[in-house]
Amino acid sequence: MSRLPSRRCFLATLAFIAALHAHADEPTGRHVLERVENLLWAKTLQGRYEMSIVTPRWQRTLALRVWMDRPKRTFIRIDAPAKEAGIGSLRIGSEMWNYLPSVERTIKIPPSMMLQPWMGSDFTNDDLVKESSILDDYTHEIADAPAVDGQPVHRIVATPKPDAAVVWGRVVYFVRKSDAIPLKQEYFDERGELIRVMTYTDIREVGGRRLPTRWEMRPVAKPGQMTTVLLKDAVFDAPVDDEVFTQRNLQRR
Amino acid sequence: MRSSRSATCSGAERVARWVCTAALLLAGSAQAQEALSFSGYFKSLLIGSRTVAPPHERYTLDLNRLRLELKGPISDRLSIDLQYDNELLLGDYLRTGEFRMAKDRDPPTYWRAHADYLDNPRAYGAHRLHRASVTASFGNTDVRVGRQRIAWGTGRFWSPLDILNPVSATALEREERIGVDALLVEHKLGAVSRAAFVYAPQHERRNSSFAALWHDNRGGIDYSIVAGRFRRDKVAGLDLAGQVGQTGVRAEVTRSWGSTAGTRVLIGADHAYANTLTLSGELFHDGAGAPDRRRYAGVSVRYDITPLWRTRHELVVNLQDGSRYYGPALTWSARENVDLTLGGQFFGGNAGSELAAFRRVLYLQLQWFF
Secondary structure: OOOOOOHHHHHHHHHHHHHHHHHHHOOOHHHHHHHHHHHHHOOEEEEEEEEEEEOOOOEEEEEEEEEEEOOOEEEEEEEEOOOOOOOEEEEEOOEEEEEEOOOOEEEEOOHHHHHOEOOOOOOEHHHHHOOOOOOOOEEEEEEEEEEEOOEEEEEEEEEEOOOOOOOOOEEEEEEEOOOOOEEEEEEEOOOOOEEEEEEEEEEEEEOOEEEEEEEEEEEOOOOOOEEEEEEEEEEEOOOOOHHHHOHHHHOOO | OHHHHHHHHHHHHHHHHHHHHHHHHHHHOHHHHHHOEEEEEEEEEEEEEEOOOOOOOEEEEEEEEEEEEEEEEOOOOEEEEEEEEEEEEEOHHHHOHHHHHHHOOOOOOOOOOEEEEEEEOOEEEEEEEEEEEEEEEEOOEEEEEEEEOOOOOOOOOOOOOOOOOOOOOOOOOOOOOOOEEEEEEEEEEEOOEEEEEEEEOOOOHHHOEEEEEEEEEEOOEEEEEEEEEEOOEEEEEEEEEEEEOOEEEEEEEEEEEOOOOEEEEEEEEEEEOOOOOEEEEEEEEEOOOOOOOOEEEEEEEEEEEEOOEEEEEEEEEEOOOOOEEEEEEEEEEEEOOEEEEEEEEEEEOOOOOOHHHOOOEEEEEEEEEO
């Protein structure tokens, strides 16, 4: 006659199955950042933004229109101020072109220029046109972080893959668990030094979704300086005419 | 002389007045107000130098330019680009022989669209149409007629393919190109590819230009193939723009047959650093030039000291006779739309060499954009 499983063995098996099930419900870091990216940028985006560069002694504000067909295509047009109005940027894949009305010419941007500040701001060209991908160019580790305003928060550490053409040593995200709204991003260089911090505030409904509409980027080494991006309005996940992402459109006003 | 010039250009000026009147009417219409943009700038450029020709008179020149721009769509298919310049020149440069020759020179355009309204030893006032074109769009095809910029080529200092709006590498206002009066037809083939045809007439028919261009992108490289007749020369050429690693690379080659026969080759490279330092370099071989004016090098260094202060340094060298040009400039963004630039042009070389013939220039420029 065979022996039946002991009660202790049976309970241990039940506990193991329960633990597996609980672990399966925990999101991965990539999954959380996918939700963040989709919240902020969707699959397609047509939006108006205002970027203000603030230092202790001066301030400049730019008005932009942005079209995105993620991940491959981005088009940006500067509407104001007058000095920069008409400048356009087109990215298709890893290639980028700028149109400069002052010389009435389209020029191809070398890859090295992607890391330069965009129009004197604390964002780089790469930040604006989104050539590099936080999802595809990085690996992700997720953990809990202290609650913010009583709301539980994920902490995700994104570390670049060895062959990724990115300048950061790691990027740390703080994301609200309930709705994947980002709260903060910390950018560290390859030596582990904190270089800049982005905070997301002013959560309200735009384009049919609730998202932070005020993004502040502060360079750690320059106290009192920051670049603020305000989302004025946006349309998410609507078809964008392919004509937008062409050199012909780049040279139009 | 002024009356004969006025007689010959009256037809063109009528056209210019018609275009401006039409533009103003269009700008006033409610529909056009939605789409057209009105902008421009005021520039005051104070220059101190000496005349190139003997007796190398010392002079100052204050060039004041008001540019008014009206651009954008006026209907579903039509758009306009109108840019009107009004210039007032002051200073003792107006009393030099060099200026007297320059102001009477006919511009190299089909339509004159230029007239002076003030001409005395102390002040010279003139206005012109800098750009005046209408574009009609039919599906993927644009047809543009009028005075326009046709920017072919990839060069910054030199560009063998940029034949319709050429400029000198040492020009003080290099970004200001005289427009070409032309018919341009462009057909979009893809996101970054197109075929184009241009016809630029001249009053003497044999000096007219026509050319075709094919522009495409393969494997991350932009390239263009051009063939045509520019004035009395047949020209065929190719340009490329791509990258090697993180550095942008550019090249142009043209072969011409006729009065300026020869091969012109340009290679260039651009590299930018995250701290805003940007380097550009070009080597140019002008096989159609005079024997001692065929090989050049140019280097440009740009750096943002702060987001408000930018410095630029350019060096051009004639590699054969050793003459050189150095152009430093410092620009301060005094207000959101106001730039102040202090700069110079310094020329050197042996007596009789190409660039040594030019005189040192110091300048101060105020530019207000609106």
